[in-house]
Amino acid sequence: MKTFGLLGKNIGYSFSRSFFSEKFKNENLSCEYRNFDIAQINDVKEILDSDEIKGLNVTIPYKEEIIHFLDALDPTAKEIGAVNVIKFTADNKLIGYNSDHYGFTESLKPLLHSEIKKALILGTGGASKAIAYALEQLNIQYSFVSRNPDFKELHYKDLDEDIIRAYKLIINCTPLGTHPNIYNYPDIPYEFISEKHVLYDLIYNPEETEFMKKGKERGATTSNGLQMLILQAQKGWEIWNS
Structure with a gap:
């Protein structure tokens, strides 16, 4: 019996456990x-x-903190600065990888259109680093939005009509709106959202967050993080078995 698992904090809701348990059962x-x-x-x-x-x-x-406990990083994970997959090698080495950027990229591509040149990344945690890397590969400029911004980042209070209209892609990388606190949402000026916007939420539970609802009310295209999770999980399985 081979054991795989998810490392985190307060993860009773885990998508990964249900996804892989079902996979193992279906594939015997x-x-x-x-x-x-x-x-x-x-x-x-x-x-x-x-x-x-x-x-x-x-x-x-733990996507950033785990790095100190690993023997090596895949070049992409090293560039991103965050790990969401650990491979245990035959010679007992621990290698860190990042499959989040792959899941995000492939799930975002069908939503993109020619007017999306810039993106706002809400939040600055480990997940946001993979999102930034993915946007770089897609040649989409981005700015981080933080409650405690450094000199290169925006504060939520900075977001005005001009910024929202210029940044047609907005990605929520914060936990705001996650079950059970489903009525929370990032504090951005939704009144400036248009049908040209794409609002992408990394949250998958609930299926439609308040962030998404507020975007949809303004005609925006919205997506949750479920497809990203499925794709990154499949890529993780490839990494473990390569």
Whole structure:
């Protein structure tokens, strides 16, 4: 029995466990998928030392902190600065990869149109780094929006009509709106959203967030993060078995 799992904090809602458990059952694979819910990153040492585990996914809030516990990074994960897949090699090495950028890119492509030149990335956590990398590969300029911005980032209070009209793609990388707090949403001026906008939410639970609803009310195209999750999970499985 091969063991795979998800490393994170407060992950009882885990998409990954249901996705892989169903996959293993349907394909009659002798594998199991477990949640490794840890309160702090140092608790990961015992998990990483296990002989049973053959691969891990990593989610909030450890996509950056986990790097210090790995032997090496795939070049893309190194450039992004965040890891969501760990491969356990035959010679007992731990290699970090990032499949988030792949899942995001492939799920975003069908939504793009010629007027999308710039994107706002709401949030600056580990997931946002993969989004930024993906946008660079797509030649879409981007700006981060943060509650505590550095000199290169925007504050939510900076967002005015001119900025919203210029940035036709807006990606929510914050946890605002995640179940059970489904009535929360990022504080942006939705009144300036138009039918030319695409609002992409990395959240998948609920299926339609308040962020998406507010965009749809203004005629925008909206998407949740489910397809991204499916694609990054499939890519993770490829990495573990390569």
